[in-house]
Every structure is written in structure tokens, then in C-alpha cells.
Amino acid sequence: MYMTNSIINLEHITHKFNHSVALSDVSLEVKQGEFWALIGPNGSGKSTLLKIILGLLKPSQGTIELFGGPIDSFNQQQRIGYVSQKSNAFTTKFPATVLEVVKSGLTAKKGLFKRFNKEDEQQAIDALHIVKMADRKDESIGDLSGGQQQRVFIARALVSHPDLLIMDEPTVGIDRQNVESFYSMLSELNREYGIAILLVTHEIDVVTKLATHIACLNRSIHFHGVHADYEKMSEAELSGWYGHPIRRLHQKETEPVK
């Protein structure tokens, strides 16, 4: 069912901050329709890798291709939706409605000097429908709960119809119940809309149930492959690369979003 077009192709990425190695010889390919979970302990280089993919950081060595071309000549940023950690995203008291926030996801696609019109507004409302937040469009973003705010940020990322969603620990600061429905929604986006997802997270057990592919990073890639192969790894192997003991939890499947 999935097409095999390459969306992200990292080859032999190494990055150093001063003299310390943050990433060493990382190679990874994300193709259309895949749901990747990038997992690893604190300080494993996950955020550094995301910054490199997003073009915010230039690696010391290695090559990056986005949608089949080198990152330096990539100019279709609207094909990538980005959702950062909620805590980094905005000031809680920022005076903006949900709709204004989602429309801002169209800014770069629209181009300089052009103003939003009714069609753009409708696109934003459609994106809010996908994340089940359309009825809150006129509310102030600061009045929503953490989980609802994160849904709005996903709508902002979706509004430009991206082929890829990149998320950096999107559930930090969200309560457990909302985390599960949040991940179910991601899984639905991946399955029903064919959007590729690259998700950086600590929440290994929840995510590895939903992701189609898993990459284990601790400065270098220790494992990358399909979900079934990941499940074959023993707890001892997992603990070995993670740096401290890991035990698989066998919790029930999360409920899909109603």
C-alpha cells in the first residue's frame, strides 16, 4: 500500500559541538507513508538530528536529501509540518485564537506580501476538523488544555497539506489520558491520510505500538527497521544501547479518537 518515494535520506551524518560528538555516522531513510519513532535517552542527539533535518543546523559531515534532492536547494518547506514541544512553542497568555494560530501554518506557502483570504480560512477550519478541534476555533489558544493545544499545533502543521510531519517530544507536559488519544490521532493521520511521520519521543512503549518503523539513537543508530524486528529485540539488548535498564510494558491498545 505504501509508496516507496524517499522523503528523508540521511547518509553518514556526524555532528560535533566544539570537540564533543553529538551524532556519529547516522544514516536513516524515511519513505512516504511510514510512521517512524525515533527513540533514545536524554542527550542521545535526537533533537540535534531533528534540527539537522529541519535545516536549522548544518552537520559537520554527511549528506541530507529531502524529497529526493539535496537539503541546500530544498525550497518546499510547506511539504514538511513541524510540531515542537508544547512548552517551547508559545507564551500561554499570547493573545491569539485557535484559528489565527492554524492559519499561520499557511504563511510561508502563501508567500510574501499576500494576505489570507476566505479559502485560507476554510483550509484552516478543515485542518481543525481533522484534529477534532473545529468547534474551538474562536477560543483563545491559552484557554485550552495542553493536549488540545498540541492538537491545534498539529492542525497548524497539517494546514499546508504536508507529506511529512516531524514532531519533537510533542507530549511533554500533557497528561497521560490525553497522551494516548493524541498518539491514536497520529496513527489515524498516518493510516488514513498517508502522511509520513517522524516522531521523537521518550514514551517508548506507547509509540512503538503505533509506529511502523523504529530507530534507536544514542549518538549513533543502534537499530532501525520495521516494528516487528524491533519487537524481537530482547530487554537486555534494549537496555544495552539505552544506557539503563528497560522493561517492556504490556498495556492495552489505545482507543482510537472518537
Place this chain on the structure above:
Amino acid sequence: MIEAIFTYEFLQNAILSGLIIGLIAPMLGLFIVVRRMSMISDALSHVALAGIAGSLYLSQQVLFFAALNPVYLGMGAAVVGSLLIERLRRVYKSFEELAIPIILSAGIGFGAIFISLAKGFGTDLVGYLFGSVSAVSRQDLYIVMFIAVMVIGFIYFLYKELFSLAFDPEYARVSGINERVIQAAFMIITALVIGASMRIVGILLVSSLMTLPVAAAIQVAKSYKGALAYSILFGEIAVVIGLISAYYLDIAPGGTIVVTSVFILLLVLFWKKVRS
């Protein structure tokens, strides 16, 4: 006062300039406040002081400067200051806020040197420091109008980029918005507004007109457009009440405008408390 407005050109200049500044200063101020850059307008106004003082000093020494409106050199200094702040913010990446006190100190330092060299400027300088109803010339009014057109055009055409950068700068960068160019243009526009506002509000109080109406607006607005509308409304109320009282009391309008803004802010805070 109505009759006086139709009779005296200086009053027409003051009222029209005041109304325009009451529109553009809070309008730009909203973008400054939500980006937590309120101190930048303070720093730039002190750099403008150096430019004004330099121009007034040079007008005593060089014939060319005697005929030049000091506002031009004040604005020029503020623009240079704005670009230097941007440069310093990149030099001190981990301590970006250091750029502001550095430029603010430099502005006051140069200002003090020029004032000392000229052995004081008397009422001229006081007018620039605290604003003046009588000192606004027709040429000053034209400068204010020209800058207002630039500011409104800038915000109208770059509203969505400015909103994105204000709300979530990291997301804006990732989505392909050219932050560097827009930020540089924003700083230059801010410097020009400060330059335009100083005749009416005064160098020392201009940053208040950019922040106080916004501080009140974000207490009541739910949307960004609402915050923009409230900021302008509170700014205009402050300017109108401030100018009228300055005229009747024969005092500097900068003080009356800013004190009115403070009262508006207190009223809004009180109203919000009562309501909750």
C-alpha cells in the same frame, strides 16, 4: 480648544501628529511586546536622543545643520542603533538581551557628550525629551505622515509573517520565513516610529506609548486582531486626553499622554479583577 485648532497651525500639526502616532506606535508596539522586546524601544529612543543632541550641537557649529530638522539625525541615529542591536544579538547569541543595555548606554553616553559640548540646549532639548504641543512644525507633520504610510504598509503586507515570528519563531524559521530580513526591516521601522513620535511624546516617553496601550489590550483581547484594535483604541484615547490636558494646563504632552495610558491600564486591570 476647537476654535483654537482652526486658528493655529501649530495646534493642527500637534493634533494630527498625535492622532497618527496614537495609531502607529501601539500598532507596532503589539509586535514588540508579544516578542518580549519592550526594552528595545527604550534603547532606540535613547539613541535618538544622541542624534538629536548631536544635531542641535552641530547646528551651533556648522551652518548646514542649523537649517536641518534635528528629527532627521535623531531618526538616522535610531536606525543605526536598531541595526547595531540586531548585529549584537547575533554576536551574543546566548545573552541576546545584552545588546539592549549596550546600545542604550552608548546612546545616553553620546547624548551626554553632545549636551555638555553645547553647554546645554535649554527649552529646545526639553521639548524633545518630554514632547511639545507648540513645537510640532508642518514639516514634522509631513515626516510623521510619511512614516505612518510606511508602517501601515509594512504591517498590512507582512502581517502574517510578523504574527508567525511573534507567536512561534522556531516554527516560523522552519516553515521557511526569512526571519533575518523581516526582523531587520522591523527594527528599522521601529526606529523610524520612535523618531516620528519624539516631537509629540518626547524621547523619554515614546516607548511608553508603544507598550502601555498594548499592556492594557492584551488583558482584554482574545485574538491577535482584537489585541491590535484595543491597542490602537487605548493609544488614541491616551493621545487625545493627553493633548487636550497638556494644552489647557500648558505642560508637556508626553507626560499627560503617558499618565493617561497608565490610568487606562489601571482601569482595565481593575475591570478585569471586578469581572473575575
